[in-house]
Amino acid sequence: MASFGQYVNKALGFNPQKREYENQLNAILYGNLINFKDVVFYNYCREDFILKGYKSNAEVYSIVKKIVDKLSFAPLYLYEEKEDNKSLRYKSCKKSVDKVEHAKYNIYRTKALDFVNDNNNFSKLIEQPNEHQSWNELIELFRIFYFVQGEAFLYRETADDSDIALSIHVCPANLMEPVFGGTINDPITGWKLNLLNGQIRKLDAKDVFQLKMANPEFDSMGSQLRGMSPLQAGQKYLQLDDTAVKAWLNSTVNEGAKGLISPNHADPKLWLTPNQVDSLQNSIEEKIHGAENKNKIVASAMPIQYTAIGLSPQALAIVDGLKYSNVKLCDLWGVPPVLFDPNPTYQNMKEAKERFVNEVIIPYLNKEEEGLNRWLTEPFKRADKKNYVLDYDTSVYDELKLDLEERRALSEILSINEMRVLEGWEEIEDSDAANQVFIASGKVPLNEFDMGLTLNDDLNK
Incomplete structure (x- = not known):
């Protein structure tokens, strides 16, 4: 019972x-991990993804740079949430990939959030997170680490017995190793940062912000607690790309003669003698090679033929593999390969840009924003007793903006101030009319509409 x-x-x-x-x-x-206090387990070398991937492969560099540069367009602002609970609607609109829904994000953000004064300590921290970097410089490096190594780390300097950040710093994943010894549900108690001078600095887990890609490799060593780099899945395509570029480079540097000139005779008696070959070679150097012979017509006293010397079929196949490896490498990050096409059609490029923003840029910014609001904003909210919100302004992306017809349709159901916000302008203050919805004059209900015309059916009655 x-x-x-x-x-x-x-x-x-x-x-x-x-x-x-x-x-x-x-x-x-995690049962075995929490029993080893301050024990650090080292995984495979994440440094290789930087040295052999990002720094040594132009394709990887171009893809990651394309993502990071596009992310940098969206500025980060600090707001204070109003008390009328309109923020839920603003958050849902921001995450939508529908253009009209995302356009509403600007309107609801204005209604739900207020800008925070620049003299605020939190605002100053966002503007200058440490004495060596601006926020844009710090977050750019953070994002490079994230997209190359699969995870990235920030850590904060705080006063004693406080979790309010005085400064924020970035560090690569290959220099960070977890320290286990917590509980089963929260096994990481801290992180050890390799200072590269023979010293190790231990950081409390609460002072470290880890943003990572999902890692499905669950094991007793805690691999699932680290991010998985896209290059880990694409190592073979990275190797194919490197091999193809190397083969192409070797063929260019070591290609030697481009072709062979020989008599066009089957009879060996008519072939050139060694002295005639030397004489012909001198004539080629004098009358064919060089810029001074450009567009000249050269005469020959005997039938000759030219045989081009090119790459072997195997070498050509390797070089041809470049285009396939490029596409696969783009797919690792979800970046449309059309963005790197030198001759795309206008429609293909337009669709690729929209896909890029909707499928790569917006989801990442939402993920980073949510993480920063949990780790960085919460201590300031508790200390100042204000509902601070960090928000990336994604309305700056042209790919998410409405076309003329869509804006015209919205103008009939929105107020002047709402349309101004939608277009990126400031609201007109102290104007009730600007907050009213206007309708076209002369509109009447359909059942009251009469043009004074008589139909044939009516005449027969």
């Missing part, structure tokens, strides 16, 4: 047996 406590737990939705069952996986995965 069930006890009174079991009935209460069931009524409240608590199920201790289920909770214990659900934690068994964590117990298996």
Whole structure:
């Protein structure tokens, strides 16, 4: 017979047996880790993704740079949330890929959020996170690490017994290793930062912000707690791209003679003698080679033929593999390959840009923004007792803007101020008329509409 406590737990939705069952996986995965205090486990070398991928492969560099440069268009602003609970609507519109819904984001953001004064300590931190970098410089490096290594880290300097950031710094994933020893549900107690001078600095877990790509490799060493680099899945295509470029370069540097001139005679008696070959070579150098012989017509006293010397079929196949590896490398990050096409059609480029923003840029900015609001904003909210919100302004992207017909349709159902916000202008203050919705004059209900015309059916009645 069930006890009174079991009935209460069931009524409240608590199920201790289920909770214990659900934690068994964590117990298996992390049980051995939390028993090793301050033990660091080293995984494969993430530094290779930077040195052999981003720094040594032009294709990887171009793809990551394309993403990071596009992300930099959206500025980061600090707002204070108003108390009328309109922020939920603003957040849902921002995440939508529909142009009209995303356009509403500007309107609802204006209604839900207020700009924070620039003299605020939080605002100053966002403008200058540390003495060596601006926010744009810091976040650019952070994003390079994220897209190349699959994860990126920020850490904050704080006062004693405080989690309010005094400065923020970025570090690559290959210099960060987790320290295990917490609980089964939260096994990481800190991170060890390699200072590259023989010293290791230990950071509390709460002072470290980790943004990572999902890693499905679950094991007892905690691999799932680290991000998975796209290059880990695309190593073979990276190698193919490197091999093809190397073959192409070798063929250019070491190609030697471009062709061979020989008599066009089957009879060996009519072939050139060694002295005649030397004489012909001198004539070629004098009358064919060089810029001074450009567009000249050269005469020959005997039938000769020219045989081009090119790459072997195997070498040509490797070079031809460049275009396939380029496409696959783009697919690793979800970047449309059309963006790197030197001769795309207008429609293809337009669609590729929209896909790029909707499928790569917006999802990442939402992910980064949510993480920063949890890690960086919360301590300031508690200290100042204000509902701070960090927000990336995604309305700057042309790919998300409405066309003329869509704006014209919205102008009939929105107020003047709402349309001004939609177009990126400031609201007209102290004007009630600017906040009213206007309709075209002369409109009447259809059942009251009469043009004074008589139809044939009416005449027959």
